[in-house]
Amino acid sequence: MTDLPLLSVRSITRRYGRHVGCEDVSFDLYPGEILAVVGESGSGKTTLLNCISCRMQPTAGTVSYRMRDGETRDLAALTEAERRFLMRTDWGFVHQNPADGLRMRVSAGANIGERMMAVGERHYGRIRASAEDWLSRVEIPGARIDDRPTAFSGGMRQRLQIARNLVTGPRLVFMDEPTGGLDVSVQARLLDLLRSLVAEMGLSAVVVTHDLAVARLLSHRMMVMRRGRVVEHGLTDRVLDDPQDAYTQLLVASILEV
Numbered sequence: 001m002t003d004l005p006l007l008s009v010r011s012i013t014r015r016y017g018r019h020v021g022c023e024d025v026s027f028d029l030y031p032g033e034i035l036a037v038v039g040e041s042g043s044g045k046t047t048l049l050n051c052i053s054c055r056m057q058p059t060a061g062t063v064s065y066r067m068r069d070g071e072t073r074d075l076a077a078l079t080e081a082e083r084r085f086l087m088r089t090d091w092g093f094v095h096q097n098p099a100d101g102l103r104m105r106v107s108a109g110a111n112i113g114e115r116m117m118a119v120g121e122r123h124y125g126r127i128r129a130s131a132e133d134w135l136s137r138v139e140i141p142g143a144r145i146d147d148r149p150t151a152f153s154g155g156m157r158q159r160l161q162i163a164r165n166l167v168t169g170p171r172l173v174f175m176d177e178p179t180g181g182l183d184v185s186v187q188a189r190l191l192d193l194l195r196s197l198v199a200e201m202g203l204s205a206v207v208v209t210h211d212l213a214v215a216r217l218l219s220h221r222m223m224v225m226r227r228g229r230v231v232e233h234g235l236t237d238r239v240l241d242d243p244q245d246a247y248t249q250l251l252v253a254s255i256l257e258v
């Protein structure tokens with residue numbers, strides 16, 4: 001029943017004028033699978049992520065998604081309303097900078113509650129209870145529920161962004177450098193938390209990162225990009241322990257030296 005891919009990406013290319021953002025990228029993502037997209041800055045990771053999550057129109061190529069009803073749809077053929085609904089319910093998007101994914105002027109509880117209301121929840125008590133539950137799941141003290149994210153540390157903001165995304169029980173989460181802006185000590189804990197939430201909920205995810213340690217810890221498979229193209233793709237342990245492509249070998253070696 002779950003043998004079919006959740007997301008199928010075929011020959012996605014995005015150009016910025018004559019400049020290449022990403023070129024001819026194809027892959028399938030299966031239910032429950034975490035795919036890491038790695039590569040140095042400027043290699044096209046964010047461009048690819050935006051193209052496959054309906055945030056940017058690709059210049060060429062197709063992305064299809066298996067909806068909850070089992071039907072696979074070409075994302076470019078969805079109506080704007082269908083696309084919005086998908087982004088609010090079935091998908092999550094975790095930005096590197098939490099301020100891009102949160103409403104900074106409303107309370108932590110409202111940030112979580114808003115997503116629930118977007119999928120039709122109207123009962124104040126249930127919204128409040130879920131918000132409290134999710135704050136505790138991302139290790140934010142319940143007493144902070146009425147505080148605004150502006151009063152939170154970077155790590156707390158990122159955990160709140162994650163709670164806001166996961167409260168609706170999405171099937172697929174896109175993440176762009178989820179630990180990128182944080183102190184190293186905070187990164188490790190966030191990564192641990194992400195890993196257990198993703199496993200608990202059986203989520204599928206595409207995680208963009210320039211950090212191979214993040215790929216190692218979170219992902220089943222990884223794709224290495226360079227200058228917009230995929231240079232290597234395989235099981236994460238295999239790619240990291242036995243890289244085939246010369247550029248991947250360099251990337252892995254340079255990390256080991258640190």
Ligand SMILES: Nc1ncnc2c1ncn2[C@@H]1O[C@H](COP(=O)(O)OP(=O)(O)O)[C@@H](O)[C@H]1O
Pocket residue numbers: 016019020021022039040041042043044045046047048
């Ligand atoms: N809005 C844009 N206009 C022009 N070029 C862009 C734009 N966004 C990204 N690029 C270029 O596309 C390439 C890939 O960028 P990006 O997807 O941001 O890479 P990464 O996320 O791996 O750092 C880079 O060469 C970058 O300069």
Ligand SMILES: [Mg+2]
Pocket residue numbers: 045046047
């Ligand atoms: Mg980027």
